[in-house]
Each structure stands twice: as C-alpha cells, then as structure tokens.
Amino acid sequence: MSQKVILCVDDEEIILTSLRDQLQNHFGSRYMYEFAESADEALEVISELNEDGVEILIIVSDWLMPEMKGDEFLIRVHKQFPGIVKVMLTGHANEEAIERTRREANLHRCLYKPWDEEELIETLVSGLGN
Amino acid sequence: MDTRKANILAVDDTHANLRLLTRILTGHKYTVRPVPDGLLALSAVYAETPDLILLDIMMPGMTGYEVCEKLKADERTRDIPVIFISAKNEIFDKVKAFSLGGVDYITKPFQSEEVLARVETHLSLRSLQTTLEEKNKALTEAYEQLKSAQNQLILREKMAALGQLVAGVAHEINTPLGAIRASINNISNALSASVRQLPQLFQELPPDRQADFFALSQAALENRKNLSSRETRKLRRSLKKELEEQGMNETDSFANILANMGISHISPFIRLLEEENSSFILQTAYNLFVQQNNSRNIMTAVERASKVVFALKSYARHDDSDQMLSANVPEGIDVVLTLYDNQLKKGIEVIKNYGEVPDMLCYPDELNQVWTNLIHNAIQAMEGKGILEITVRIPDASELPDIRSDSETEPGQDAYVIVQITDSGCGISEEAQARIFEPFFTTKPSGEGSGLGLDIVQNIIDRHQGRIKVESQPGKTTFSVFLPISVSG
Numbered sequence: 238m239s240q241k242v243i244l245c246v247d248d249e250e251i252i253l254t255s256l257r258d259q260l261q262n263h264f265g266s267r268y269m270y271e272f273a274e275s276a277d278e279a280l281e282v283i284s285e286l287n288e289d290g291v292e293i294l295i296i297v298s299d300w301l302m303p304e305m306k307g308d309e310f311l312i313r314v315h316k317q318f319p320g321i322v323k324v325m326l327t328g329h330a331n332e333e334a335i336e337r338t339r340r341e342a343n344l345h346r347c348l349y350k351p352w353d354e355e356e357l358i359e360t361l362v363s364g365l366g367n
Numbered sequence: 368m369d370t371r372k373a374n375i376l377a378v379d380d381t382h383a384n385l386r387l388l389t390r391i392l393t394g395h396k397y398t399v400r401p402v403p404d405g406l407l408a409l410s411a412v413y414a415e416t417p418d419l420i421l422l423d424i425m426m427p428g429m430t431g432y433e434v435c436e437k438l439k440a441d442e443r444t445r446d447i448p449v450i451f452i453s454a455k456n457e458i459f460d461k462v463k464a465f466s467l468g469g470v471d472y473i474t475k476p477f478q479s480e481e482v483l484a485r486v487e488t489h490l491s492l493r494s495l496q497t498t499l500e501e502k503n504k505a506l507t508e509a510y511e512q513l514k515s516a517q518n519q520l521i522l523r524e525k526m527a528a529l530g531q532l533v534a535g536v537a538h539e540i541n542t543p544l545g546a547i548r549a550s551i552n553n554i555s556n557a558l559s560a561s562v563r564q565l566p567q568l569f570q571e572l573p574p575d576r577q578a579d580f581f582a583l584s585q586a587a588l589e590n591r592k593n594l595s596s597r598e599t600r601k602l603r604r605s606l607k608k609e610l611e612e613q614g615m616n617e618t619d620s621f622a623n624i625l626a627n628m629g630i631s632h633i634s635p636f637i638r639l640l641e642e643e644n645s646s647f648i649l650q651t652a653y654n655l656f657v658q659q660n661n662s663r664n665i666m667t668a669v670e671r672a673s674k675v676v677f678a679l680k681s682y683a684r685h686d687d688s689d690q691m692l693s694a695n696v697p698e699g700i701d702v703v704l705t706l707y708d709n710q711l712k713k714g715i716e717v718i719k720n721y722g723e724v725p726d727m728l729c730y731p732d733e734l735n736q737v738w739t740n741l742i743h744n745a746i747q748a749m750e751g752k753g754i755l756e757i758t759v760r761i762p763d764a765s766e767l768p769d770i771r772s773d774s775e776t777e778p779g780q781d782a783y784v785i786v787q788i789t790d791s792g793c794g795i796s797e798e799a800q801a802r803i804f805e806p807f808f809t810t811k812p813s814g815e816g817s818g819l820g821l822d823i824v825q826n827i828i829d830r831h832q833g834r835i836k837v838e839s840q841p842g843k844t845t846f847s848v849f850l851p852i853s854v855s856g
Contacts, residue, residue: 253596254593255550258660259552266620273596301709302713306713350545351547
C-alpha cells in the first residue's frame with residue numbers, strides 16, 4: 238500500500254500534538270502524518286521518505302524556528318520537490334518572508350496562529366485537490 | 368552696535384551746560400535729546416528709550432537721584448546706563464550715585480574728551496551686555512529644545528523597544544493560543560466519538576477483551592512522557608515490525624495509533640489487536656487518549672502563555688513612588704530573556720551562569736531596561752546567530768573598578784553584584800568603545816538605533832551608583848555592570 242504523507246514542522250511540541258489529532262480526526266488513515274521539530278529534522282524525514290518512495294503531498298511549516306526558518310526551509314524543499322504543496326502556519330507574520338516564500342516556493346497559503354480548524358482543513362483539502 | 372549712532376538723553380537745568388553737552392555729542396554723530404528737568408526726562412525716556420542718559424544731580428523739582436531711582440524701579444528702563452553729572456562745588460555723594468544704579472559720573476566743568484570717553488565706554492559696555500543677554504537667551508532656548516528633543520528620542524527608543532517586544536510577545540502568545548484552540552476541538556471531537564463508540568464497544572467485546580481494552584487505555588493514559596517526533600517515528604517503525612511479525616493487516620495505521628499513544632510493545636495487546644473489529648477498538652482507545660493528551664497540551668500551553676504574561680507584567684512594573692525596591696537581579700534578567708525568547712531561538716545559544724547573589728535594593732523596571740538594551744545590542748551584534756553568555760555573581764575585590772573612591776566607608780568585596788553580558792558578535796572597535804556611552808553615538812545603520820540606548824543604560828546605572836564597562840574584541844564583547852548591593856542615599 239503506497240501511503241501519502243502530510244508533514245508538519247514546528248519547534249513547539251504542543252502545536253505538533255494538536256495538529257496531529259486534528260489531521261487524524263479529519264483525514265483518519267487516508268494519509269500518513271509525519272512531524273518534525275525543526276527544519277533540519279524535516280529535511281531528514283523528506284529524504285528518508287523519498288528513498289522509501291513515499292510521496293509527500295503537503296508540508297505545513299511554522300515560520301519562526303531556531304536555526305533554519307520556515308521560508309528558507311520551504312524554498313529549499315521547493316527546489317527539489319516543486320510538486321509538494323506548501324502551507325505556512327505562523328504565530329507572527331513576517332510579511333517579507335511570506336512574500337518570498339510565495340514567490341520562491343509557490344506558497345499555497347499562510348495561516349496564522351491561533352488558526353481556525355475549518356480553515357486549516359479547507360486549506361489542506363484545496364491544496365490536496367491541486 | 369555702532370555706538371556713534373546711539374541715542375543719548377541729556378538732562379540738565381543749566382541751559383549752557385545742556386547746549387555744551389549737545390554740541391559735544393552731536394559733533395560726534397550721537398543723537399542727543401536735551402531736556403531741562405527731571406519730569407521731562409522721565410517722559411522723554413518713556414516716549415523713546417535712549418541708549419544712555421547723562422543726568423545732572425542738582426535740579427529744581429525732581430533731583431537726578433530721584434529720576435534715577437524711578438528708572439531703576441521700572442523693568443522697562445532699569446537697564447539704561449545712567450551717567451551722573453555733578454558740579455565740582457556741589458556736595459556730591461559718589462557712593463549714593465552708584466548705589467542708586469548709576470554707572471559712572473562726570474564732574475562739571477567737564478572736558479569734552481572726558482565726556483566722549485565715558486559715553487563711548489558705557490555705550491560699548493551696554494551693547495556688549497545686550498549681545499550677551501541675547502546670546503544667553505538663544506542658548507537657553509536651544510538647550511530647552513535639545514532637552515525636549517532628547518526626551519522625545521528617549522521615548523521613541525522606548526517605544527521602538529516596546530514595538531519589538533510586542534511583535535515577539537504576539538508570537539509567544541499566539542503559539543499557545545493556537546495549541547489551546549486546536550486541542551479544545553480535538554477533545555470535543557474525541558468526546559463525541561467516545562460517547563458513540565464506548566457503548567458499542569462494550570456490547571461487542573467479550574469481558575476478557577474488555578479488560579485488555581482497559582489495560583491498553585490505561586497504559587496510554589499513564590504514559591506521562593512526551594516522545595519527540597524522532598522518538599515517535601522510531602517507535603512507530605518498531606511497532607510496525609512487531610505487527611508484521613504477528614502477521615497483522617493495517618500495520619501502518621495500527622503502528623501509527625499505538626506510537627501516538629506511546630505504547631512501546633504490542634505483546635500485552637495482541638489478542639485485542641487480533642479481534643475482528645480491532646480497528647474500531649483501537650480508534651476507541653485512541654479517542655480516550657486524545658482527550659487526556661490534549662488536556663495536557665492545554666495545560667502546557669496555558670503555562671507557556673502565563674509565563675509570557677508574567678514576564679510582561681514584571682517588565683512593565685511601574686513604580687511611581689520612585690522608591691528603591693528589593694529585587695533579585697537574575698530574575699529580572701530572566702524576565703527579559705523570556706520576552707526575547709523568539710528572537711533568541713532563531714539561532715542564539717544562551718548560557719546562564721547565575722551564582723548566588725542576594726536580593727538588592729534597586730529600581731527593578733529601570734534595571735530591566737538595562738538588561739533589555741544590553742541583550743538587544745548583543746543580539747544585533749551577533750546578527751541573530753551566536754552565543755550569549757550571562758553571568759551574575761559577586762565579583763572579586765580585584766575586579767572592582769574604583770566606584771566609591773570618595774566614599775569614607777570602604778566597601779567590602781561582597782558589597783557588589785556583577786552582571787556580565789557577553790556576545791560572540793563582531794565586536795566594537797576601540798574608537799567606538801570610547802564613545803558608545805555618548806548620547807546619539809551609534810554604530811548601527813541609520814534608522815536602526817537612536818544612539819541613546821547605552822546613554823540610558825549609563826544613566827540608570829549611575830542612579831544605582833554602579834559602574835558599567837566594556838571589553839571587546841571580534842567574537843567576544845563583554846559588558847560588565849557593577850551594582851552596589853546596598854545603595855547609600
């Protein structure tokens with residue numbers, strides 16, 4: 238069975254936990270969910286999944302993280318995997334970074350914490366539909 | 368001022384004298400208004416203020432002394448120089464002439480050179496005085512304007528720092544809010560599901576499987592330690608392997624759910640997982656776990672948000688009484704670090720070396736401003752990446768700068784606390800080091816700093832009778848703040 242993956246990246250465990258159960262609740266076992274607490278970890282996960290031939294459909298990434306930030310991370314991913322849909326989920330808007338991600342990583346949408354569950358699901362559904 | 372064009376009032380009841388004075392002075396291009404008595408003199412002064420008055424003393428009616436007294440009593444006329452004229456044979460009180468405000472005197476009969484010399488001298492003096500007064504006034508105005516401009520800049524600096532803090536705080540608060548909002552939905556959804564699932568589950572499950580179900584739920588609920596995303600992946604892989612070894616289907620989703628619940632081995636639950644409706648059973652257990660786990664998530668989020676709010680409150684604690692309060696220095700620094708957390712975590716490692724230091728009398732919110740400025744500068748110097756080391760301790764006697772050299776009481780070495788803030792940034796050149804505490808001096812690109820940050824720091828430390836010094840080389844810049852534990856006066 239070839240599972241498709243939704244990957245969430247945030248340095249805050251409380252965010253990943255709550256995202257995990259939201260995704261689990263809405264999409265159940267239709268997708269696999271992967272979580273990473275930093276951009277570096279996420280890149281590792283992406284390359285592992287890629288080696289295993291598992292397709293990543295969507296990445297939901299925080300912007301403000303230690304080390305590599307969300308814009309840089311998504312732009313880097315975009316160079317290798319332009320087909321993955323990229324969503325940013327951030328607590329504080331850095332317009333410049335969002336604009337850059339929009340331009341250079343084809344950002345699908347930027348959501349703001351505290352996010353609305355329906356909006357998140359709608360964003361993912363519309364991203365998955367692309 | 369060209370004294371030659373000056374306007375001189377000559378007052379004498381002797382017409383011959385008046386004519387003589389007029390002739391001498393007009394001959395030297397002065398404008399002269401001759402008047403024969405005191406009363407006319409006063410009205411002439413009020414009609415047009417002269418630059419100088421030559422005033423005879425002995426006159427019928429109002430004497431020169433009386434005229435002078437009146438002039439000096441009036442603010443509009445008090446600064447006009449008065450030179451008394453007195454006949455040699457008259458009884459003339461020089462002391463009285465000066466005490467009434469006369470600047471000089473001439474005795475009759477006079478020589479024209481003497482009159483001209485004295486008039487010239489006093490006109491120049493008056494003119495110099497006027498120029499000085501004007502300059503003084505202009506300087507005072509300029510000083511007031513500067514002071515108000517400086518106050519505005521200090522305020523702007525504070526507002527800029529506040530703006531940055533607000534942006535950081537927005538992030539710090541929105542993160543836990545996001546988690547809380549999502550967790551509440553998760554709990555609510557899981558609860559609805561549980562209410563549906565549990566009765567069905569108990570109808571379908573044989574009693575000993577029910578015991579297994581409770582054991583599984585219990586194991587998940589008792590699992591207090593939160594696994595990192597990496598650990599969860601590892602656990603999921605090992606669970607998947609165990610499930611495959613048991614020849615089970617749906618190994619991916621089972622492994623996923625079990626790993627999320629933190630179940631480390633499937634062996635105690637194999638019979639449960641072999642049930643026909645095992646997927647439903649697992650979902651039911653998971654929903655119970657979701658309720659507890661998301662509640663815990665909310666607790667953590669609330670603690671996080673409270674910490675930020677507490678830091679804000681401590682930061683902005685305003686003390687209008689202007690009295691020193693007892694406070695703990697490391698706690699104040701931690702408050703500032705909490706507020707800068709979002710900037711620090713972009714790539715700065717913070718090393719704290721806090722030794723045992725007593726609480727001390729200080730202006731806590733002002734000290735917070737000191738730590739804010741120093742930490743903010745450090746972050747900027749490192750361009751957001753590097754190591755920030757903060758040391759708080761009792762300094763050795765040899766380290767103490769001569770702080771109270773004028774003090775009679777020799778402070779013991781335990782009378783100070785030293786706070787050292789070290790960054791791994793680009794460093795400050797020696798020329799800049801000598802000037803960084805000057806107001807308006809800045810090494811930052813224009814628009815990024817007012818150049819007042821360290822001036823404010825210096826002022827606050829002075830208010831605490833402390834000292835600040837800087838040592839810098841590329842890669843290591845240390846600001847050391849010495850604060851007396853008990854401040855006198």
